[in-house]
Amino acid sequence: MVGLILVAHGNLANELLNTTAMILGEALTSAVGVPVNAMDDPESITDRIEQAIEQVNTGRGVLILTDMFGGTPSNVALSFHQDGVVDVISGMSLPMMLRFAESRDADSLSALAQGVKNAALESVSLASDLLSVKEADG
Amino acid sequence: MYDAVIRELRVLNKAGVHLRPASQIVKKMHQFKSEVILRREGRTVNAKSIMSVSTLLAPKDTVVTVEAIGPDAEEAVSAMADLFESKFGEE
Numbered sequence: 001m002v003g004l005i006l007v008a009h010g011n012l013a014n015e016l017l018n019t020t021a022m023i024l025g026e027a028l029t030s031a032v033g034v035p036v037n038a039m040d041d042p043e044s045i046t047d048r049i050e051q052a053i054e055q056v057n058t059g060r061g062v063l064i065l066t067d068m069f070g071g072t073p074s075n076v077a078l079s080f081h082q083d084g085v086v087d088v089i090s091g092m093s094l095p096m097m098l099r100f101a102e103s104r105d106a107d108s109l110s111a112l113a114q115g116v117k118n119a120a121l122e123s124v125s126l127a128s129d130l131l132s133v134k135e136a137d138g
Numbered sequence: 139m140y141d142a143v144i145r146e147l148r149v150l151n152k153a154g155v156h157l158r159p160a161s162q163i164v165k166k167m168h169q170f171k172s173e174v175i176l177r178r179e180g181r182t183v184n185a186k187s188i189m190s191v192s193t194l195l196a197p198k199d200t201v202v203t204v205e206a207i208g209p210d211a212e213e214a215v216s217a218m219a220d221l222f223e224s225k226f227g228e229e
Contacts (some may be wrong), residue, residue: 023157023188025165098157098188102164119189 002104002112004031006071006092007049008067011035020082020085020097028101028133030056036073045076053086060087061109063100063116065092141174144210147202147218149224154197157188164188166217172208174218185218195203 004068006013013033013051036045053062061084066074069090077088087109089096099119106112155163167174167185174185176194178201184190185204193229196202202222206214 024161025158095189098192103187123189 001030001058001105002060002100002109003062004028004100004104005034005062005064005077006066007034007036007045007051007064007073008031008092009036009071009073012067016097019094020101023094023098024101024134028097030058032056034073036111040072042072042076045072046079048073049080050091051075053080061087061112063109063113064088064089065096065100065116067092072136074085080131084109088115089120090115093120093123097121140209140211141206142205142217144170144203144205145215145219147204147222149196149198149200149202150222151228152198153228154200155191155194155202158222159228160188160191160194162221162226163191163218166221167214170208170210170214170217172205172206172211172214174204174206174211174214176218177203177205189194 005038006016013035017028018034032055034048034052056062064077064080064086068078068086070072074090078088081088096116096119099116103112103115155157163185164187174190176183176185181194183194193209194202204215204218
């Protein structure tokens with residue numbers, strides 16, 4: 001199975017793991033959070049991501065989710081990108097976690113990563129858009 | 139070829155089929171080989187995908203149709219009915 005690392009400001013990474021466990025009824029295995037605090041320097045974040053990769057890598061690749069493109073967690077995580085071995089997606093969310101959980105046994109890391117990214121894109125909804133579609137249908 | 143096993147189920151728990159019940163449904167349905175879908179108001183979802191079940195939008199007192207096709211379709215539908223009747227362990 002593909003390993004998972006969440007890298008995010010504050011305690012968002014661990015809380016998203018906790019919330020995912022609440023939904024699924026059990027914690028994800030081979031999945032760890034790397035919290036990034038205001039005083040952390042990039043070298044220490046790099047070291048912790050390296051350790052996390054060693055911890056979760058079962059030989060099928062590692063997916064790193066970060067909170068926001070352009071932030072330090074994302075910038076540091078991107079340096080770990082390696083085709084077919086480590087992929088990185090920014091903008092982590094609960095839908096991405098759930099899609100990951102149900103497809104992490106995929107043969108291809110890149111296909112899994114695309115699926116997780118698509119889950120994020122497809123799960124954003126605006127109430128007024130939904131209601132206007134419903135009214136048009138009705 | 140297998141015949142489809144179809145049953146209508148009422149949502150009994152106060153919060154409806156939200157994420158945690160969806161997770162229970164998916165986990166349970168993965169115990170069966172049959173293909174299982176849920177239908178409500180023209181929407182059809184794959185009962186083995188939490189991302190899919192989460193789009194069912196079935197509040198309390200609505201009726202959901204479960205349909206299973208495969209070697210253990212009867213058992214799958216029966217297990218689904220048990221989940222709905224148990225209110226997914228909620229109020």
